[in-house]
Structures are given as C-alpha cells and as structure tokens.
Amino acid sequence: MARKNRENRGLFEKPVGSGRWWVRCWINGKDHREFVGTKTEARNRYEDLTGKIRKGEMIADCRKTKISDLITLGLNEAKANDRKSLKEFERFAALLGEYCGSWRAAALTTDDCNKYRTLRKEGKVTTKDPEKRKNQKIRAVTDSTINRELAWLRHVYRLGFRNKPRLVAQVPEIPFVDENNVREGFFDLGEFERLKEHLPAHLKPVVTLGYYTGMRLGEILNLRWSQVDFGAGVLRLESKDTKNRRPRNIPLGPEVRSVLEAWRFETMTKYPACDRVAHFDGRPIERITRSWKTACRRAGLPGKLFHDLRRTAVRNMTKAGVDRTVAKRISGHKTDSVFERYDIKNDRDLIEAAEKVEAYLKGQNQIPIGKKSALSATDLEEVLKLALETIEKSKKIGAPGVI
Structure with a gap:
C-alpha cells in the first residue's frame, strides 16, 4: 500500500475512475493543481515540476519558511x-x-514593518530581559538605527530568494524613512589640545592617531605594534583590518611618531608581552x-x-593642499562623494575666502603696471575661482551692471 502511495505522489484522479489525472504541488507558496490527462502524462509533468523546484527555478512550499x-x-x-x-x-x-x-x-507585510518602527521607538522591542527593563529609562531609538535593522531584514529576505531552492517567493516591500543625520562636527587645534588634557594617558595615543591620520576607531583599537614601521615611517593596515577591505599605508608625521615612540617605550618597559598599541595596563x-x-564634558566639548x-x-x-587622491588613500575613502562630505567648511573658511577677495580687489588699484601681486599663485587661483562663481550667480539673478 505504501509503495502505491509513493508511485502516485503528487497525482490524483478526479473524478475517481474517470481516467482524468491531475498533479498537485506547492509553487511560489501556493497550492498548485493542474489537469494533465493520462496517468503517465501526469507523472511526467509532476517530475518536471519537482525537478525545476530542486534547481531553484520554482519555489517549493515556501509557506513553511519562517x-x-x-x-x-x-x-x-x-x-x-x-x-x-x-x-x-x-x-x-x-x-x-x-x-x-x-x-x-x-506573512510579513509593509504594515508590519511600520509597526516595528513604532514599537522600537516606544522601547517595546528590545533585547533586554522584560523584568530588568521595567525600572530602566527607555533609550530613544533614531530612525537611522531602525533603517539599518530593516535593511538587514530585507537583506536576509534577498538571501532567501537567491537560495536554491528558494525559501521565499518574493521580497516584501520594506519602507524606510528619510534620514537627516549627516554629522558636521570637527575639532580645531585648540579644542584637540584641550581634550587631550582631560584624557587618561592610555587614550592619548588613540586620539592622536585619530586627529592626525583620520583612522577609524576600530582600526586604531585593533592596531598592533608589528604594523607600525618606524624605519619606513608608516602604519601598515592589511585588508582584514580596514572597513572596505582595502589595505593602505598611513604616513607617520613628526607628532604622531613622537607620541607612538614614547608610548611604545613605556609599553615595552612595563608590558613587554603586549602587542596592541591601544591598551590599558597591558x-x-x-x-x-x-x-x-x-x-569631552570636562573640556567643554559635549556632544x-x-x-x-x-x-x-x-x-x-x-x-x-594634499592631493585628493593621496588624501583618499590615507583616509581610506573609496569615493569622492563620501570624501567631500568629510571636507567640511566652517565659518572661518568662508571669512578667509572673503578676505582674500577683498585683498585682491584692493590690490588692483595699488599694484603698479609690471609689478607682481603680493598674493601667491594658489591664492590668485582661488580668488579667480570665487570671482567667476560670483559673476555666474549674479547673471542667474539678473544683477544690474553685469555683462
């Protein structure tokens, strides 16, 4: 009896005794029933469908996937x-x-994703134990954080869709909200020096590397002394040490070199077995x-x-004036668009540009014919660029007196 059932798996006759045979299987998460004809034809069709399912060309019962x-x-x-x-x-x-x-x-829908966002903001979805979170203050969750979580959910759905055999019939539409979290913070030299005064000794090499080289925090914390080549004057990061999997060499400036040499001497004296640059008591x-x-709070630099x-x-x-290509190699940026986001202009930069324009304009009436301008070639190039931009803007708004 069991053997007979195996032979007729996926086949059924309707009406019974009519000789009209059908096939039945799960395709794209739906119960697929198809009339074929004779029993032999139905068996061949069923084998063809199940073969395609095994190859990933069709999806088996994805309703079972959680x-x-x-x-x-x-x-x-x-x-x-x-x-x-x-x-x-x-x-x-x-x-x-x-x-x-x-x-x-x-079963996942767009509304379910929106509900997840609401519950996350209310602190009702968390990894903390329910008993422990009763008396704890709910920490605000930003839209950008929730976007990252939902983006990973979409990623695993895509993996399931590409899997062979496929685990899902389709990737659901997962909504994201606009983010306005582009940071524009930076340190001037005075703020950096003030911050260092309030840092413990074991963190001063860490922030010095960050300020002068632009290394990411994770790259600094994982840095080993074997990667610091004092002879060549470079730090050597391997592909496994960087965020974008690209190795890079970072030059050691005088200040960074001085700090690292002093820190290495102290490390080797007290903790000779320690191979990490960033360490606390070894x-x-x-x-x-x-x-x-x-x-930051003690230095008056909160946030x-x-x-x-x-x-x-x-x-x-x-x-x-470091060439952009060289600067990107040092900082580890792959694209110009991200690099430009980091190249922030503050009010002082704009004031200096305005002062250069005024100096240039005043110099036109003071410099005798045949004499050279007191401004450098770089300054003149920047001034000319600003002047051309000003003229173009004036043309667009139809300013009087502009030809």
Missing part, C-alpha cells in the same frame, strides 16, 4: 564571509527575532565610550564624537 530561518541564513552568511559587522547583525537578529522570528516569511581596549564622554577626528583629518589635509 523568518527565523532567514535570520539564521543571514548570520551564517556573515560568519562565512567574516563580516566585520557580525556583532551588529547579531543584535539585529535578536531584535527582529523577538518581534517576528516565529512568523511565516510569506590589556586590549575594546571601547572608549565612557572615558571619551567624560573628557563631540570620536569620528569628528576623522572629519577633522580630512579637512586638514584638504586645507594643507
């Missing part, structure tokens, strides 16, 4: 590719797993959040971020 299965798929993919954001993905997985992990993947530093906030040092380094390189 969102927790997709989350597991996403975490396994991150581990297999050694993603640097694995810890962040695990946090996303815990949050999404609490909200919808037990749901069928095919133990690697994992985070600096509390010490950073305390130092400053460590990443502001990176923006500062890019801005300083640009103002110093």
Whole structure:
C-alpha cells in the first residue's frame, strides 16, 4: 500500500475512475493543481515540476519558511564571509527575532514593518530581559538605527530568494524613512589640545592617531605594534583590518611618531608581552565610550564624537593642499562623494575666502603696471575661482551692471 502511495505522489484522479489525472504541488507558496490527462502524462509533468523546484527555478512550499530561518541564513552568511559587522547583525537578529522570528516569511507585510518602527521607538522591542527593563529609562531609538535593522531584514529576505531552492517567493516591500543625520562636527587645534588634557594617558595615543591620520576607531583599537614601521615611517593596515577591505599605508608625521615612540617605550618597559598599541595596563581596549564622554564634558566639548577626528583629518589635509587622491588613500575613502562630505567648511573658511577677495580687489588699484601681486599663485587661483562663481550667480539673478 505504501509503495502505491509513493508511485502516485503528487497525482490524483478526479473524478475517481474517470481516467482524468491531475498533479498537485506547492509553487511560489501556493497550492498548485493542474489537469494533465493520462496517468503517465501526469507523472511526467509532476517530475518536471519537482525537478525545476530542486534547481531553484520554482519555489517549493515556501509557506513553511519562517523568518527565523532567514535570520539564521543571514548570520551564517556573515560568519562565512567574516563580516566585520557580525556583532551588529547579531543584535539585529535578536531584535527582529523577538518581534517576528516565529512568523511565516510569506506573512510579513509593509504594515508590519511600520509597526516595528513604532514599537522600537516606544522601547517595546528590545533585547533586554522584560523584568530588568521595567525600572530602566527607555533609550530613544533614531530612525537611522531602525533603517539599518530593516535593511538587514530585507537583506536576509534577498538571501532567501537567491537560495536554491528558494525559501521565499518574493521580497516584501520594506519602507524606510528619510534620514537627516549627516554629522558636521570637527575639532580645531585648540579644542584637540584641550581634550587631550582631560584624557587618561592610555587614550592619548588613540586620539592622536585619530586627529592626525583620520583612522577609524576600530582600526586604531585593533592596531598592533608589528604594523607600525618606524624605519619606513608608516602604519601598515592589511585588508582584514580596514572597513572596505582595502589595505593602505598611513604616513607617520613628526607628532604622531613622537607620541607612538614614547608610548611604545613605556609599553615595552612595563608590558613587554603586549602587542596592541591601544591598551590599558597591558590589556586590549575594546571601547572608549565612557572615558571619551567624560573628557569631552570636562573640556567643554559635549556632544563631540570620536569620528569628528576623522572629519577633522580630512579637512586638514584638504586645507594643507594634499592631493585628493593621496588624501583618499590615507583616509581610506573609496569615493569622492563620501570624501567631500568629510571636507567640511566652517565659518572661518568662508571669512578667509572673503578676505582674500577683498585683498585682491584692493590690490588692483595699488599694484603698479609690471609689478607682481603680493598674493601667491594658489591664492590668485582661488580668488579667480570665487570671482567667476560670483559673476555666474549674479547673471542667474539678473544683477544690474553685469555683462
């Protein structure tokens, strides 16, 4: 009897005894029934459909797939590719797993995603134990943070869709909100020196590297002494050490070199077995959040971020006239668009530009014919550029007297 059932799997005769045979299987998450004809034709058709399902050309019963299965798929993919954001993905997985992990993947809707955003802002979706969170203050969650979480949810759906056989029939429409979180903070030299005065000794090399080289905090905390080549005067970052998986060499300026040499001497004297540049009593530093906030508050710089040092380094390189290609290689930026976001102009930059224009205009009436301008070639080029921009703007608004 069991053998007969296996032979007729996916086939049924309707009406019974009529000789009209049908096939039945799950395709694209739906119960697919199709009239074929004779029993032999129906069996061949069923084998053809199941073969396509196995190849991933069609989807089997994706109604059985749960969102927790997709989350597991996403975490396994991150581990297999050694993603640097694995810890962040695990946090996303815990949050999404609490909200919808037990749901069928095919059941997720756009409204469910909007509801998730609302509950996250209200602090009702969190990885903390419910008993512990009763007396705790709810921490505000920004739209950009929720966007990252939903973006990862979309990512695991796409993995499930590309999987063979496919685990989902389609990727749901997941809404995102506009973000207005572009930071524009930076340090001037006086603020940087004031900050250093309030930092503990073991963090001064860390912030010095951030201010002068523009290295990311994670790159600094993972830096080892074997990567510091004092002979060649460079720091060597391998592809596994950088965010964009591109190796780069960072030159050591006099100030950075002096600080690192003094810190290495102290490290080798007290903790000869320590191979990390960033350490506290020979133990690697994992985070600096509390010490950073305390130092910023005491220095009168509340709200400053460590990443502001990176923006500062890019801005300083640009103002110093470093070629953009070289500056991008030092900072590790891949595209011009992101690099330009870091090259922030403050009010003082604009005032200096205005002063140069005024000096140039005044000099036109004071410099005798045949004499050279007191301004350098670079200054003159910048002044000419500003003057041309002013003329173009005047033409657009129809200013009088402009030809």
